[in-house]
Structures are given as structure tokens and as C-alpha cells.
Amino acid sequence: MARVIVDVMLKPEILDPQGQAIARALPRLGFSGVAAVRQGKRFEVELEGPADEAALEEVRKMAETLLANTVIEDYTVRVDQ
Amino acid sequence: MARVIVDVMLKPEILDPQGQAIARALPRLGFSGVAAVRQGKRFEVELEGPADEAALEEVRKMAETLLANTVIEDYTVRVDQ
């Protein structure tokens, strides 16, 4: 069994109010030195078989059509070591 | 400027309804070979300075108190290359 990680983040040009709210809250909580925060999603996909190229291709298709909305989001797919 | 990634996932023993709903939907969408899906959050924290140990310690504290809800979530902090 292998695990594949899909990270999904809003495209840079799309406003991220959650990330902004966190960045705004940081100084109030005593944290300094942070220029910006962006919040996205992380999926851990457990495969039944090995993470071979065919399986990764499936996960990429899954990311492209389901896990990310490519109108507003970018994604990356990688095997977890 | 350096970027630190904070990954936040529900603890393994905690129910993840979102991940479950995705996993249940996959076969219907024509994807097979996936045993389970878990959904979590990914934060990209842009630092004003370098990602030295002091800065990482700050981010860890931030993750512990703000980015993750440690009652139900675990987190990892790492520098983005």
C-alpha cells in the first residue's frame, strides 16, 4: 500500500480570505516576522496497490477533475515516502 | 524570504467525514484502486526573514496554537525548498 499526497492551493491571483485572516491575527497573538499566509488543502490518498506511474496518472486525473477546481486552484501530486 | 509549509491533518483516530465522502464517491466517478482518502489543511507561511531555527520555532508555536486544533489535529512544519 502506498500513499500519494495531493496539495491543492488557490491560484496566486485568487483572494484567500482565510489565509489573510490568519496573517492579520498573527501580530495580535504575538507572532511577528510573517509576511503572508495562504491556506489550501492537503489530501492523503491511500492506494490499494503500489504508486506506479499508472496509479499516479489516475490520481492526477482525480486531482484535475475532482480534488481541485482548476478554475481557481492549482495542484501538485507526489508520492509520500 | 523563505516559505514554511505547515500541514495539518485530523488525528488518525478522529472521524474525517470529508475524506470518507470523497472516498465513497470515487468508484462512482470511475476511479478505482483507492483504499482511503483523508483531507487536511496546508498552510504556506511566507517569512520576512530566513527560515532559521528561531523562525521555525515561531512557526511551530503558531501551528500549535492557531493553525492546528491540537484536540483533534496533528501538524508538521517544514521548510519549502
Place this chain on the structure above:
Amino acid sequence: MTDNVERAAGTPDEPMPFAELGMKQDEYDRVKEILGRRPTGSELAIYSVMWSEHCSYKSSKVHLKQFATKAPKSDALLVGMGENAGVVDIGDGWAATFKIESHNHPSYVEPHQGAATGVGGIVRDIMSMGARPIAVMDALRFGGADQNDTRRVLPGVVEGISSYGNCLGLPNIGGEVVFDPCYIGNPLVNALCVGLLRKDQIKLATAPGPGNKVVLFGASTGPDGIGGASVLASATFEDESQAKRPAVQVGDPFMEKLLIECCLELYAADVVVGIQDLGAAGVSCATTELAAKGTGGMSVDLNLVPLRDPSLRPEEILMSESQERMMAVVRPSDIPAFTAICEKWDVPATVIGEVTDTGRLVMTWDGEVIVDIPPGTAADDGPVYERPLREPAGQAALNADVPDRLDRPADLRATLLELLGSPNLASKEWVTSQYDRYVRSNTVLAQPADAGMLRVSEVMAGAEPTTRGIALATDGNGRYAKLDPYAGAQLALAEAYRNVAVTGARPLAVTNCLNFGSPEDPEVMWQFAEAVRGLADACRTLGVPVTGGNVSFYNQTGATAIHPTPVVGVLGVIDDVARRVPTGFTTEGLRVALLGETAAEFGGSEWAHVAHGHLGGLPPQADLEAERSLAAVLVSAAAEGLLEGSHDLSDGGLAVALAESCLARGVGASVSLTDDAFTGLFSESAARALVTVRPEAFDRFAKLCADHEVPCYGLGATGGASLVVEGVLEVTVAELRETHAGTLPALFG
């Protein structure tokens, strides 16, 4: 190896961790006596949760009896206390079922999930009566609005209720948000759900008919809320080390929504003989209660319970509090139809056992018998305590510290604004705008109305639309109850009853959630006993029976308990929702009248709290006969179409009621007072309401009041852009609004 019955019989002296599971020595001895041997680990799991305070009501039972023994005669009551929820007849063949329940401690630990699963739990109670859930309400108490932890707890609680209730498609039609430092560390989250069903379709939690199948359906079982159970699984019998077991339960509102629709379709297909939701104590509770109320026996193969985490041990499966699960008893011939409906809704369903006539609940694991008990001994025959009571040491001094010594304000305008902007009286829109109040399109009244009101229409396929409606309100004032728990409970009922009546609905029945400190503290127990006695007496006087409720003890930090906080919900019925009375001033040129008598009553008042941080003296007098007459006038006048608007008087007195009435639609008013203006404006005397009447209808209305011996004082008229109290104060509605609306957003963002 798993502990089994045979092994238990052969090792009578093996020590069992009953104390770690919260069981007392004498309770454990009783279990041994019932079984004639030591319990197995699984049996101990069952008895320990079923005999816990939460499930057995062992400290409260002797007092709660009064709700039945003192209950007024009511033709409306179809199912009384003791079932998952009470059911009342609301006419035209319809019945309503409603109940309020606490999820206080979980909401402190994890506000979002705690509050969310609180909603989920009460909704399943309503479903299990055979009803379609149609609305929710939430009565909330937090620490001081400016206290740090309140900033953590409140937004999470509101988000949890919002995300869960909205996702179920249940309009939120009312509730309360109250702040007091006494709740820091012990916030109260009381959730109410109401459902509708046809009178002849009530379902009960019972497992009759040997041979009938026991079906577990909904979510799979995981290690939720079983921190305690790992003691059993690891400490005694298991050598393999146990995974961490979370005390926090996470809700899946989508699964719950599927469960609702699935259950309703199962009911319509008539394939359910008995049904029970899984709440606290999960499978232990569902199996023992169903079996005890049915033919008396049941056999269950625990290996068949679908698990989210395959490492769960039987003791843990029995104690798991995983959400979104139900248990049904189904005739074998109906199993295919039952399964097909579950499949349609994507709800997993598994037959895990069968009804028997042996009088025993028998469970197996890996082919061995691990439970063999008479189910009634766990479900019904738990311990009952008559705990010692003692009036709190400081009670007399507290009552003697009357508010007479407090400085009266010179500037009543400033006092009004100070009160109106204080967190307890300020607009709750920051909270309520996060709740869907429109879904199902039957909401007649929701925030900021005194009571929520729903049209009874198109609830189930094929049912005739009606003009009928139900109204609901919840109330409770911890400060009043602290000063006098007997009167405080009565005042809570009186206010909820009055809030229902001002909308034109006739109050019919009561539910309640009793939030107190530790029952092991005799002073808390005294407060509890007094509150129950007060509520039961008041229900009898007002003619409204208690149909169900919930007790939440141990709301305390160290030796410091919260204010005793009985929260009371009242359900009323209105024949035609077109006759409902809106809250406040609807239009210009109406006569404004005050109903009821005003005395100088400031003990526990909002004014004493806000202006002086003072709590002492006695709460306002609870004059239940006056409440009853007032309600009679309001209901008759509404039915005759005499009222244009109404609003009850409560916290902050007439001044705040006038201001809120102006805010309802932005219509001002000009009124004058004859006696002492401070008392007239800020006293919190009960049994009062503010009404508006068209000038031409006023004589008729005044006559109605006279007939019922309800004092009616003309105060003035609506109109203008300000609230004017002649010779005392004048504030524009705009300033009122700014003051009222700004507070919560400023605090919580």
C-alpha cells in the same frame, strides 16, 4: 484474550476496574448480585455507562418524579416523559415532538464539534419518535463577553451549530445567548429540536416479536468518546497496546441528513417495528433499552458491528459514542425492503442480532458469550440516590443584600443605551445570521421575534397543507435562579410561556434542560431540588405538562458551580398562522399599551448587573395566575385580530422592550409614564407585555383585558423616528440601532 461469561464465572475474584469507570463499590456489588457472578469486561462496560449519572439520572430521578405526579391534566399529551421525546397533539391529526438537551462539556473541550454533535444528538432523538425534524433552537451561556476563553468558545460553538443545523436543512428559529462570568470554563450549549408526525405514526423504542431482526444503520463505529473504555480494554484483559482513544466526537452532518431522509422513507414503507437512536452509551444503551421495552430478550453478534477502526475491542464497541447511528427492529420479511431504502440513501445497514424471548441480552464475540444479562437491570434498574440537600451557606446573606442600596441613575437615557448595548441585551444578529432560518419555507417567525413559529405544511408527502402553526420559545435566567431556584425555575417557565403567548399561540407543553453544578455538593442539590419543585408546581398552575428534558450536572470548576440554570422550552399551537402577532411596532399611529402590573423589582435585574455588577435580593415575584390571565388575553386578542404587534417584557424591563419594539421595523413611539420613571422603565416585574392596537379596536381590547382582570395601561402611540418617553428621554431609532447592533461584532469580529 477477551473476557467471557464462562471465564467470569470461573474467576470470581478477578479485580475489575469499576472505579476507573466511575462506578462505586456498592454499585459494583449490585451488579455482581444481579448476575450471580462478577461481570465480564463487556458487561461492566454496559453497566458502568448505563448507570452513569448521564444515562441513569440517579441523582435527579427522585426529584424529576414530580413532573409526572404534579402534571396537570392535558388532553394534548400523547407520549409523556420517559421516551426519547414527548409527543403532543396539535390538532388536525398532527402531532409535534420536541426536546432540549445539553452538550455542555464537549462544547468546552472542542467548541465546534461539541456543539455540532449536540445538535446531531437531539435531532436523532426527534427522528426516533417517527417524526420529521423541522427546526432547531439553541440556548447558549458563555463566560463574560470580554473574557479570553469566551473568544475561543463562542465563535466555535456558533459555527458548530451553524454548520451542522444548516447542513441538515433545519431552520434555526430561536434561542438565547447569555454572558456571565459564572459560565467561564463551563459554557452551556442546550440544543432543542422539534419534529412533526401524524398522530397515528408514533414510533417507540421497543424490540418486540422474537425472531425480528436488529439492524444497526448509519455511520460505522469508531473510537469516539471512549477515553474511559480504554481502561477496560487495556488495563485488564488486553496485552496488545491500545491506540489512543479520543474523547472528542466529530459529527458528519451529511450522514445525518441522509439518515433523516432514509428513516422517513423507512417509516412510510412501514418496515420499522421499533427504533432507537444511538447517543451517549451507544450500542449499550440502544440494545438494553430496546430489549427491556420489548419482548425482553435479544441476541447480538458484536463481530457484525461495522467498524471504522478494526482494532476496536468489544468493550469499546459497546461504549463508543460514534455519531449518526440508529438501531431498528425489523420483521425478517421486511429486511429486503429495509435494505433497499438504505441503499437508495447510501446509508450502510447491517443486521447484528435478533429479538428473543429469553429475557436475556446475550452478546457474542468470536463465538464466545461475552454478555448475558437481564437488559432491564441495566436500562431501568440503575441506582437511585436521595442525595443530601442543604441551603447554601451564603443564601440568606445573598437574599438580604437587596438592591435598594444601589445608586439610582440620574440620566435614564444613558442607562437605556448602556443596557441596550450590553452583551446580554445587544442584538444577537452576529450569531443568528450564521443560522439558516428560511429553509423548508415554513418559517413564520424567527429572530428577533419573541418565539419562533412554523407553519405545519407539506411536511410529508401527501399530507394536506394546513393553516396551523406551532410556536416555540426557550428561556432561563441563572441570576434569578441563583437568588431563588424555586422562583427562578418558575420565572423561566413563565417567560417562555409568555413569549409563546405574545405571538398569539396557545402554550401547550414544556421541555426543560436543567444545568447545575455537582449533585454531590448538598448546596447544589438543594438548588436542583428547589428548581424542580418550582418548575413542577408552575407547570401545574399554568396547565402545561413537562414532556421531557435533560439534566446536566457537574457544570463546575473546582468547588465553584455555575448559577443554577434551568432552561425551559414551551411549545404552543396557533390555529391559523395568518393570525400570528409580529414582534414590535409595525406601523405608525397605533395605540401602545402595557399589560400587567409593575413593582420596584430589581433583584437579579439586568440593570443591577450592568450598572453595578450587583447580584442580591430576591428575583421578581412569579405570579403564575397573572401569567395565565395575560396569556389568555394575548391569545384571544390575536385570534380576534385585535393586535398589530406585541413584545414581552423581560430583561431590562419596559425601556428595553420599547427600544426593541422600535428596532423591529424602524418605527418610533411616544409614551408617557405616570409613576416613578426609573421603576417604570427598568423594573423586571414578570407577567407583563407591550402591545400595539389600532385606535378603533382599543375599546374592544380594553374590554377583553378587563374581562380577564389583566391591567391595561395606555402609554401612548407609535410614530416618528425616535423613542420618546415624555419628560424623561428621547433617542432616535438610528442611535438605538447603532448601540444595539454594534456590541457583538465589536467583540467577536
Place this chain on the structure above:
Amino acid sequence: MSARVGIVTFPGTLDDQDAARAVRLVGAEAVPLWHADHDLKGVDAVFLPGGFSYGDYLRCGAISRFAPLMRELVPAARQGLPVLGTCNGFQILCEAHLLPGALTRNASLHYVCRDQRLKVETTATPWTNAFAAGQEIVLPIKHGEGRYVASADTLAALEANGQVVVRYLGNPNGSLNDIAGIRNEAGNVVGLMPHPEHAVEDLVGAPSTDGLGFFTSILKKLVDA
């Protein structure tokens, strides 16, 4: 001819009964459509109601767009079948790429339920022909993810083609260009965040009956056709 308006129920749909009632109120026939069927039952128009289909898990509308029924609906909509999606229905239409752009988390980060003032920008759709252009109406909104976003090009095209159907007066969620609802280029597919089906009766729901216009519009369109 009686106008038959299909109303889709996904798992987690909430406003289907409300929509059916609104359709019946104007004298049209409401035809229930089930997400798992491959059958549009020959309806003349389709309403995708609001709710939390699939719990809104992952992203609102992301899982629903793969429903068997959507495989029938998407080509039919491309061929001109009038379709209205409100709230979750709008989100599904965007996810299915029948409408451009996407709906994201409200800028306030809070779910918001309120009576919202709106301006009807175009009456050139089968769902808004009963309004006057520029008419101000009040409808309830109730959503946590209603902030409309699209690329600058898409936004410019929407504005240039008159595809903005309703605009917020007082932006409740940070939507770009105050957009509350849009249509596709052909005009037959409309999506909006507000809920017309909750504003069709005097006594219940929002304090307006402005939602009726959407239903009388489609009836008029279908009867005139």
C-alpha cells in the same frame, strides 16, 4: 400546455420541496428528478435547488457534478434547455462548467443568512423576463461560500455580454463586481446565490414575494413557446 419544471434532488439537497412549492404556486408542474437516474423525464426546464449536496464536502458542488443525472443535464443545457441553479445549484453549475467562474468562501469567513437587496441586471433570460431591467428586489441569501470569482478576462466578458443577471446592493460576501448571479452566453442557463424559492409567500420566508418573478418568468417563457 402545462409547463413541467424538473427539480433535482441530490443527496444533501435541502430546498427541493420549497422549489416545488414555488413552481406549483405559479401554476406549473413540479417534476422530481433524482440524481442517480439517467432520466430528465422530458421536462421543459430544470431547477437545481440549494442545500449541501454531499455535505458540501471537498468543495460545494464538486461531487454532485458527477451524478448520473448531470450526464443528461449538461448536454441538454448546452442545447438550450432552461436551467436555473440557486445557491448550491449555482455552485454545481459552475463546477460542471455550464457557467464560468467559481464560488468561494465568503470574505467574512462566516455563513450568512439575511434578506438581501439586489438589482436585476438583465431580463433577457427565461428566468428573469418577468422583471423590469434594473428592478430592485429583496431575496434571502444563506451561504458560506458565495463569493463569486473569475479571471479578469472572464469578468470582462460577462460584463460586456450582459451576462450578469443579478447584482448585490451591499455586497455580503466579497463577490467580484458585486455579482450575485450570471447566465451563460446563450442565456438559458442561470445561476444565482440568492433564494427566490424562499420569497414566494407573504406569511413565510423572507419579507418579500420577489422570488415569484423567477417562476412566473419560466412559466411565461414555456407557455409562450
